Amino acid sequence: MRSVLSVTAWVASVVGIACGACGGDDPPANSPTGSSGGTSSSSSSGSSGQSSSSGGAGDGGGGATCTLPKAAAGFQAGQKLTVAGATRTYSIAVPATYDGTKNYPVIFAFHGDGGDGASARGSFKFEATHGSDAIFVYPDGLNKTWDLDTWDDTKNPDILFMDALVAAVKGTYCAASFYAAGFSRGGFFANHVGCHRGNLFRAVSSHGGGGPYDATLKNFDNQGNLICPTKPVPALIVIGANDGLLNDSNFSRKYWTFANGCQAAASAADPSPCVAHQGCKAPLEWCQIPGLGHGVWQNGSETTWKFFMAN
Numbered sequence: 001m002r003s004v005l006s007v008t009a010w011v012a013s014v015v016g017i018a019c020g021a022c023g024g025d026d027p028p029a030n031s032p033t034g035s036s037g038g039t040s041s042s043s044s045s046g047s048s049g050q051s052s053s054s055g056g057a058g059d060g061g062g063g064a065t066c067t068l069p070k071a072a073a074g075f076q077a078g079q080k081l082t083v084a085g086a087t088r089t090y091s092i093a094v095p096a097t098y099d100g101t102k103n104y105p106v107i108f109a110f111h112g113d114g115g116d117g118a119s120a121r122g123s124f125k126f127e128a129t130h131g132s133d134a135i136f137v138y139p140d141g142l143n144k145t146w147d148l149d150t151w152d153d154t155k156n157p158d159i160l161f162m163d164a165l166v167a168a169v170k171g172t173y174c175a176a177s178f179y180a181a182g183f184s185r186g187g188f189f190a191n192h193v194g195c196h197r198g199n200l201f202r203a204v205s206s207h208g209g210g211g212p213y214d215a216t217l218k219n220f221d222n223q224g225n226l227i228c229p230t231k232p233v234p235a236l237i238v239i240g241a242n243d244g245l246l247n248d249s250n251f252s253r254k255y256w257t258f259a260n261g262c263q264a265a266a267s268a269a270d271p272s273p274c275v276a277h278q279g280c281k282a283p284l285e286w287c288q289i290p291g292l293g294h295g296v297w298q299n300g301s302e303t304t305w306k307f308f309m310a311n
Contacts, residue, residue, distance in 0.1 A: 066174030070100035075127075077118075083164045084157055086142070090165060091117045093127050093136040094173065103176035106135045106169055107308065108162075108193075108201075110186030112208075116140045123183050124301045135173055139165060146189035151216050153196045153229070162193060166200050179308045181205040183296050184245075188212075191235070191252055198230035203283075203311040205236040205304040207296050210248025212255060225258045232259040234283040234311040238300050240292030256284045271299055283311060 077091040095104065111120035117138030121127070126136050142157060150156035169175050180201045182190035187209020194204035195212035212228065214220070219227050235256040239249035257264065262277035262284050269276040274287040285307060289297050297303075 066101055066103045066176075068100050068172070068174050071098070071172050073098040081161070081164050081168060083161050086157065088140070088142075088161050088164075089117075090137060090139040091121070092138070092169070093121075093131065095132045095135070097132060098135075098173070100174060103174045104133075104135045105308065106137060106173075106175045106178045107305075108137045108139065108165075108178065108180045110139065110146065110180065110182030110189045111141065111144075112182075112184030112186050113145050115184075115186075116144060120183065120186060123296045124181065124304075126301055126305065129302065130305055135169065135175060137165065137169065141186075141189075146185055146192070148185070148188050148192055148211060148213065149215050151214050151219070156196075158189065159193070159196055162197060162200070177202045179203050179205070181207070181304050181308075182209060183207045184209060184294065188248075191255075194233045194235060195226075195228035196230060198228070198233045201233060203234040203236070203308050205238065205307060206249070206252055207238045207300050207304075208240065208243055208245055208249075208294050210245055210252050212252075226255055228259065232256070232261075232282045234307070235260065236285045236287070236304060236307045238287040238289065238297055238303065240294065240297070241288055241290050242293045244294060246288075253284075253286050260284050271303060274303065283307075 071094070073094045073096050075091065075093045079090050079092055081088045081090070098104070107126060109117075109120040109124050109126065111117060111123075117140045121136070121138045126134070139161065147156050147158045150159075153159040166178055178201045180190045180193045181204070182188070184207075187206035188211040189209075190204045190206045191209060191211040193201055212226065214226055221227055235252075237249055237252050237256070239246055243249075256262070257277060260277075260283070261279070261281040263279040264277075265279075266275035266277045266286065268274075269285055273289065274285055277284040277286070287297070287300075287303065
């Protein structure tokens with residue numbers, strides 16, 4: 001594990017939350033006993049694209065017709081983009097059956113501190129069950145990390161990278177809707193992306209993470225609630241009961257409860273032990289997993305997939 005995030009010092013001083021394990025390479029998925037699979041119940045720079053339909057809520061944005069030329073299918077590592085004068089890298093997995101006639105949902109997976117896109121791919125394993133159903137993008141953070149401190153999204157290199165990457169994918173593939181999932185620091189970044197790019201990403205899922213935070217202390221209402229620059233998005237938060245980041249994830253739950261207009265009350269959701277908040281303008285689900293430490297829950301990827309496809 002790397003040292004505590006700089007944003008965490010601010011969080012600890014302002015809201016009394018401590019981050020015990022904010023980073024580290026993405027480990028293999030953990031499998032606590034007693035957990036079971038099941039069904040879980042956007043304008044910005046860089047957002048231009050050419051796909052013909054955005055899909056509707058609840059369908060994952062896939063299935064509609066598309067008119068883009070056919071592009072390369074399969075897994076492609078070592079892809080490059082130049083963003084703000086820097087060369088950024090990522091990998092992309094496109095269904096083998098891709099033929100340029102059907103729109104697909106696109107899921108970004110963000111790695112933990114010290115990891116890379118390959119480690120995120122190994123942690124989530126989305127392609128094992130849904131490789132033919134979506135396009136998966138695995139970005140590499142600069143210096144194996146993500147910028148959570150730069151609030152100004154015109155200066156944050158990773159937010160600019162997301163803008164450019166969304167535009168590049170939309171300009172090449174039939175990409176109807178975008179989603180962001182992440183583990184550890186990547187989970188923090190997924191929430192940061194939801195805060196700053198709710199007009200580009202349709203839903204986010206944070207695993208073993210926290211945030212969003214604003215280290216400038218300038219973007220709060222009179223009640224101390226963080227105000228993000230774009231609309232709220234559906235959010236799924238997954239955290240181990242034994243994870244040192246539990247308090248950070250509880251802060252995320254508090255933020256999304258406010259941002260999505262949810263009630264504090266929550267009811268059981270599938271799979272157990274997840275719960276769904278009530279009265280939300282945008283859905284919020286919380287999954288606190290008994291026996292799980294700092295890792296990706298064995299049902300986390302499928303729960304994320306079903307949450308995304310429902311939104």
